[in-house]
């Protein structure tokens with residue numbers, strides 16, 4: 001967006017985000033997306049749960065929120081004319097937290113202290129987290145076996161082979 005365009009267009013979307021109990025929620029991401037211009041603006045709510053997305057060019061916006069453990073219906077197709085101040089509030093509902101939503105640190109806190117944990121931390125997470133490559137897929141035991149074999153063939157640091165051979169025959 002050029003400077004001239006940003007000065008000429010000053011539409012604003014603002015509102016308040018509250019939690020399931022109706023209390024203001026801080027640090028929730030609010031995203032205004034202009035699909036036509038492939039433009040997304042993200043802001044965070046403040047201590048009063050308020051957010052302001054400013055200096056937007058006129059157009060149709062999809063407004064949605066992102067907060068780990070919460071969800072709210074997105075508001076598609078909000079029409080903004082130049083200089084319009086539109087308001088959009090959100091009331092969040094609790095949502096399940098998925099393994100793909102959390103950090104490696106949080107994951108290692110949550111995983112039980114069983115045998116595979118340290119081995120996974122030491123051998124697998126250096127290349128990729130569990131979020132995108134593991135938790136994002138559902139497989140049965142055979143399915144996982146195929147993939148671990150695949151990783152063993154593709155990435156052959158000795159440590160990975162050592163780990164996989166000790167976990168080949170899980171005690172059921």
Ligand code: HEC
Pocket residue numbers: 120123124125126127128133134137147148150151155156157160163164
């Ligand atoms: C040397 C780096 C490296 C190490 C170590 C590593 N991975 Fe990977 N892993 C990758 C890469 C790169 C991909 C993506 C491969 C692709 O998509 O072609 C991948 C993909 C995967 C996938 C997805 C495969 C699929 O497409 O279904 C799984 C599951 C996986 N890794 C598990 C593991 C496990 C478990 C370990 C520890 C034993 C491990 N990885 C260690 C680099 C690594």
